[in-house]
Amino acid sequence: MxxxxxxxxxxxxxxxxxxxxxxxxxxxxxxxxxxxxxxxxWMQNNVDGITTERWFHVAGCRRWLTLRRDTSxxxxx
Amino acid sequence: MNEFVETLLDLTWHEPKxxxxxxxxxxxxxxxxxxWNLATKHGITNVAVLEANYxxxxxxxxxxxxxxxxxxxxxxxxFYQRSLDLYRALEGETGCSIVHSTKGLLxxxxxxxxxxxxxxxALMNQACGAETVMITPEEALELCPQLxxxxxxxxxxxxxxxxxxxATARHDRVVWxxxxxxxxxxxxxxxxxxxxxxxRDGERVVGVQTSSGPIxxxxxxxxxxxxVTTVAAMADLRLPIRTHPLQAxxxxxxxxxxxxxxxxSELLCYVSQTGRGQMLMGAEFDSQPSYSMQSSYxxxxxxxxxxxxxxxFLRNLRILRQxxxxxxxxxxxxxxxxxxxxxxxxxxxxxxxxxxxxxPAGGEAMAELIATGVTPKLIAAFGLSxxxxxxAMADQGSAGTR
Ligand SMILES: Cc1cc2nc3c(=O)[nH]c(=O)nc-3n(C[C@H](O)[C@H](O)[C@H](O)COP(=O)(O)OP(=O)(O)OC[C@H]3O[C@@H](n4cnc5c(N)ncnc54)[C@H](O)[C@@H]3O)c2cc1C
Ligand SMILES: [Zn+2]
Numbered sequence: 001m002x003x004x005x006x007x008x009x010x011x012x013x014x015x016x017x018x019x020x021x022x023x024x025x026x027x028x029x030x031x032x033x034x035x036x037x038x039x040x041x042w043m044q045n046n047v048d049g050i051t052t053e054r055w056f057h058v059a060g061c062r063r064w065l066t067l068r069r070d071t072s073x074x075x076x077x
Numbered sequence: 078m079n080e081f082v083e084t085l086l087d088l089t090w091h092e093p094k095x096x097x098x099x100x101x102x103x104x105x106x107x108x109x110x111x112x113w114n115l116a117t118k119h120g121i122t123n124v125a126v127l128e129a130n131y132x133x134x135x136x137x138x139x140x141x142x143x144x145x146x147x148x149x150x151x152x153x154x155x156f157y158q159r160s161l162d163l164y165r166a167l168e169g170e171t172g173c174s175i176v177h178s179t180k181g182l183l184x185x186x187x188x189x190x191x192x193x194x195x196x197x198x199a200l201m202n203q204a205c206g207a208e209t210v211m212i213t214p215e216e217a218l219e220l221c222p223q224l225x226x227x228x229x230x231x232x233x234x235x236x237x238x239x240x241x242x243x244a245t246a247r248h249d250r251v252v253w254x255x256x257x258x259x260x261x262x263x264x265x266x267x268x269x270x271x272x273x274x275x276x277r278d279g280e281r282v283v284g285v286q287t288s289s290g291p292i293x294x295x296x297x298x299x300x301x302x303x304x305v306t307t308v309a310a311m312a313d314l315r316l317p318i319r320t321h322p323l324q325a326x327x328x329x330x331x332x333x334x335x336x337x338x339x340x341x342s343e344l345l346c347y348v349s350q351t352g353r354g355q356m357l358m359g360a361e362f363d364s365q366p367s368y369s370m371q372s373s374y375x376x377x378x379x380x381x382x383x384x385x386x387x388x389x390f391l392r393n394l395r396i397l398r399q400x401x402x403x404x405x406x407x408x409x410x411x412x413x414x415x416x417x418x419x420x421x422x423x424x425x426x427x428x429x430x431x432x433x434x435x436x437p438a439g440g441e442a443m444a445e446l447i448a449t450g451v452t453p454k455l456i457a458a459f460g461l462s463x464x465x466x467x468x469a470m471a472d473q474g475s476a477g478t479r
Contacts, residue, residue, distance in 0.1 A: 001374065001375050002365060014365065019364045029313075038465050043315040043317055045306075046306040046366060047306075048304075048306075048307060048368045071366055072367075072369060
């Protein structure tokens with residue numbers, strides 16, 4: 001199981017957190033404004049590897065944190 | 078299933094050719110059903126299905142096999158009802174036993190808001206051609222005498238929606254019914270051949286690069302389940318898909334004859350009995366996206382605690398196995414099928430935790446689209462272009478049970 005270190009509360013199980021999504025990262029190749037917005041709103045990098053994402057400590061301090069995680073192993077890096 | 082089965086079946090295996098009319102990436106249910114429909118319904122047999130691993134090694138070989146049509150929006154209800162009907166006819170059509178069994182599905186509600194949601198679902202289903210009716214707790218007990226109507230004192234059953242068409246089938250038999258049927262018509266199904274790139278002519282996709290060389294194709298269909306983002310990226314295509322693990326478990330055998338499939342909207346878990354008598358359970362997908370197929374102790378704890386509220390006899394059974402698959406979750410919980418905006422590349426994805434039941438209708442529709450070049454009406458609402466057009470197809474009926 002995934003354990004997340006909260007800056008306020010320390011190491012806590014994933015069940016205390018709500019996943020807030022990866023940080024949207026629109027590729028530089030998308031320059032058209034509408035395409036950029038579409039990508040920002042809907043598209044996911046969904047990488048099989050290291051990703052940067054937001055989590056909310058819903059059953060703890062109720063603050064947001066930023067996490068780097070390897071999705072191929074589900075470990076925090 | 079595995080190489081053992083592949084050698085047992087009386088089939089001819091082929092090395093891939095240099096070129097096909099249609100190349101399908103992924104020998105899961107959707108890829109194989111599309112190939113089978115192309116060959117048997119449209120006479121298109123110059124087709125290859127390329128599989129990275131063994132046939133059916135993805136989610137089609139890992140799911141909890143629930144087939145139902147009681148979805149939440151008209152477009153979905155019609156689509157899944159078509160699939161439910163096609164499943165009923167599949168044994169006759171393919172000549173293979175898939176251990177299909179219509180059991181009925183009980184969807185319990187434990188709160189007033191749960192009851193409202195189930196009533197709305199039942200009315201919507203009736204209006205769109207799927208049979209779903211509201212029943213009382215006593216009627217639910219008649220269908221499933223093992224239920225604890227007090228819900229362990231915490232989740233009293235206030236009523237249930239009942240979907241008599243709810244069914245199960247053996248997942249690996251479904252895989253092999255389609256694979257075998259397609260291969261007998263001349264389709265090449267090629268295991269252990271991952272697609273590692275897409276061949277381009279300008280923007281257009283004109284084939285695939287595989288571990289054993291390039292193969293050109295008139296049309297390429299991606300049917301790769303949780304790995305779709307990687308395959309789409311080979312054509313610079315961006316998708317709104319997140320890959321989440323979903324887990325399941327089975328117990329040892331219980332007295333055969335446990336009636337319906339039982340699910341709960343508030344407890345978010347479901348159970349059915351397999352042909353061997355084992356109790357097969359699932360719950361919602363892991364909250365964080367991941368490509369790891371590790372299963373967790375936490376899942377066992379959560380599912381067991383919840384299930385025992387509904388069905389106390391389960392506490393006397395033992396968990397035999399647990400496993401996970403990685404699911405292609407769309408943002409609106411509806412599938413994404415058809416054209417991609419990249420010429421020569423089609424997709425069938427967004428099958429998430431609910432796509433086993435969709436295999437017959439998904440395969441039928443994708444084959445028609447490939448054969449005619451026109452999107453069938455049944456899946457018109459489920460194109461990738463819906464996000465740009467602001468027509469997301471949010472369907473709460475996808476969640477809760479699978
Ligand atoms: C635990 C669990 C329970 C579920 N329960 C249900 C249920 O009760 N009812 C229901 O309707 N649905 C259920 N589902 C969902 C259902 O299993 C899937 O939606 C469905 O099987 C998807 O089929 P598919 O053909 O799209 O993908 P898959 O069956 O995953 O097939 C994709 C194939 O593509 C291959 N592949 C990937 N990348 C490449 C590549 N680069 N080159 C070549 N091949 C590649 C993979 O190896 C795989 O074999 C469940 C899923 C899980 C994990
Ligand atoms: Zn905290």
